[in-house]
Amino acid sequence: MKDITAAVLVIGDEILSGRTKDKNIGYIAECFSNIGVYCKEVRIVPDQEEKIIGALNELRNEYTYVMTTGGIGPTHDDITADCVAKAFGVGISENNDAINMLLERIPLEDLNESRRRMARIPHGATLIENNVSKAPGFQIENVFVMAGVPAVMQAMLDVVITRIDKGQKLFTCNISTNIKEGDIADILRDIQKNNPSVMIGSYPYYTDEGYGANIVCRAKKLDELKNIASMIESSLSVIGNVEVGDFE
Amino acid sequence: MKDITAAVLVIGDEILSGRTKDKNIGYIAECFSNIGVYCKEVRIVPDQEEKIIGALNELRNEYTYVMTTGGIGPTHDDITADCVAKAFGVGISENNDAINMLLERIPLEDLNESRRRMARIPHGATLIENNVSKAPGFQIENVFVMAGVPAVMQAMLDVVITRIDKGQKLFTCNISTNIKEGDIADILRDIQKNNPSVMIGSYPYYTDEGYGANIVCRAKKLDELKNIASMIESSLSVIGNVEVGDFE
Numbered sequence: 001m002k003d004i005t006a007a008v009l010v011i012g013d014e015i016l017s018g019r020t021k022d023k024n025i026g027y028i029a030e031c032f033s034n035i036g037v038y039c040k041e042v043r044i045v046p047d048q049e050e051k052i053i054g055a056l057n058e059l060r061n062e063y064t065y066v067m068t069t070g071g072i073g074p075t076h077d078d079i080t081a082d083c084v085a086k087a088f089g090v091g092i093s094e095n096n097d098a099i100n101m102l103l104e105r106i107p108l109e110d111l112n113e114s115r116r117r118m119a120r121i122p123h124g125a126t127l128i129e130n131n132v133s134k135a136p137g138f139q140i141e142n143v144f145v146m147a148g149v150p151a152v153m154q155a156m157l158d159v160v161i162t163r164i165d166k167g168q169k170l171f172t173c174n175i176s177t178n179i180k181e182g183d184i185a186d187i188l189r190d191i192q193k194n195n196p197s198v199m200i201g202s203y204p205y206y207t208d209e210g211y212g213a214n215i216v217c218r219a220k221k222l223d224e225l226k227n228i229a230s231m232i233e234s235s236l237s238v239i240g241n242v243e244v245g246d247f248e
Numbered sequence: 249m250k251d252i253t254a255a256v257l258v259i260g261d262e263i264l265s266g267r268t269k270d271k272n273i274g275y276i277a278e279c280f281s282n283i284g285v286y287c288k289e290v291r292i293v294p295d296q297e298e299k300i301i302g303a304l305n306e307l308r309n310e311y312t313y314v315m316t317t318g319g320i321g322p323t324h325d326d327i328t329a330d331c332v333a334k335a336f337g338v339g340i341s342e343n344n345d346a347i348n349m350l351l352e353r354i355p356l357e358d359l360n361e362s363r364r365r366m367a368r369i370p371h372g373a374t375l376i377e378n379n380v381s382k383a384p385g386f387q388i389e390n391v392f393v394m395a396g397v398p399a400v401m402q403a404m405l406d407v408v409i410t411r412i413d414k415g416q417k418l419f420t421c422n423i424s425t426n427i428k429e430g431d432i433a434d435i436l437r438d439i440q441k442n443n444p445s446v447m448i449g450s451y452p453y454y455t456d457e458g459y460g461a462n463i464v465c466r467a468k469k470l471d472e473l474k475n476i477a478s479m480i481e482s483s484l485s486v487i488g489n490v491e492v493g494d495f496e
Contacts, residue, residue, distance in 0.1 A: 018281050046288060204321060
């Protein structure tokens with residue numbers, strides 16, 4: 001089975017200035033891991049047309065799916081929809097279904113020019129509804145355009161997930177240790193070398209109680225994962241405390 | 249004065265799988281904003297040689313500085329230093345100063361092969377010390393290679409900041425409102441159009457108490473910023489509550 005891959009494109013000056021801390025990348029990444037879609041790259045770009053179009057065209061040609069967040073509101077700095085249309089070389093205009101979605105929340109007399117902009121959708125795109133703000137995102141080919149506000153993005157992602165292909169979820173096991181990373185690196189390197197189908201990652205931590213490393217193993221086959229976890233447990237338990245977590 | 253720009257390159261499967269939530273991007277972005285360095289792009293790539301080298305070469309040619317985080321520990325999945333050497337087309341070998349830094353924390357008898365790998369530094373690079381783990385990062389030309397563990401990264405960034413050019417910090421003012429974004433977008437668009445030297449961003453929020461928008465204005469000149477803030481305040485206070493924050 002071919003791997004299903006994805007990239008996330010975060011659009012917004014406020015993330016790059018540090019004023020707003022992104023909460024969407026980790027959420028999408030974790031959600032995709034759970035359905036066997038491998039997030040392979042993330043980019044954060046400013047609200048600038050050439051940057052958005054350039055990144056979008058690179059990513060959509062390279063990965064199965066691209067998720068964008070941010071820049072689809074009613075204000076002048078929301079230019080994502082226009083950039084997506086340009087990236088695909090299609091037109092963009094007000095979409096009746098999108099207007100009707102907005103009217104579920106906004107009284108007709110409040111549907112001013114700015115709000116109508118949120119209903120401008122690239123030609124050929126399919127809407128992505130959401131129950132929080134009602135203003136829709138949209139899908140065009142393999143690109144899913146979502147809001148930046150986390151609650152709205154999450155509502156849209158629930159819809160997106162029903163529309164994309166799922167892959168084979170990796171089985172994962174976390175092995176926590178109180179051993180310094182430098183004391184286990186040689187052992188892990190050998191185990192990794194002899195077992196290339198299991199991915200072994202090592203993540204050091206520093207806390208007030210001391211420091212150590214967590215080892216995360218991921219594999220497509222559960223029996224291979226269990227085998228490696230037991231190998232790591234027996235190799236490391238002579239050096240320090242080792243706790244093998246659940247196989248998820 | 250020419251703008252000083254930067255990009256951040258985050259290296260690590262654990263961020264892309266969602267297991268670890270990145271804490272470095274926002275920290276670096278905020279820190280750079282405060283010294284007038286504009287963070288213009290962020291990329292997150294997996295622990296794969298061709299991805300790291302490709303992203304690094306693109307970013308270092310485009311921006312004044314590139315900050316990398318992650319992948320410089322002692323384990324097999326730490327391949328950043330080798331990738332940086334390849335990206336620059338230089339050799340890499342054990343660096344005596346780096347070994348001495350490691351020995352400040354690690355007894356000589358514990359300096360095994362894996363730990364020595366942390367002292368492998370691309371030729372022509374300058375070390376970046378840190379007081380948390382002692383294992384150094386390094387600078388080569390306009391690229392600064394730092395650890396992924398936030399406490400260690402932050403210690404390294406303190407050093408990096410003493411070495412880079414500072415730009416002109418933008419003065420910033422946050423204007424909070426309880427007005428829906430769609431009700432202020434037309435006004436903001438006009439003010440923005442007539443005042444291109446001030447950057448006006450609008451960020452909607454949704455809370456249990458209701459929703460509204462915060463407006464963030466940034467400018468190189470304080471008097472221009474004050475002028476715009478007062479213009480926005482008087483335009484919006486007829487619609488709802490408006491609170492102009494400090495000029496920072």
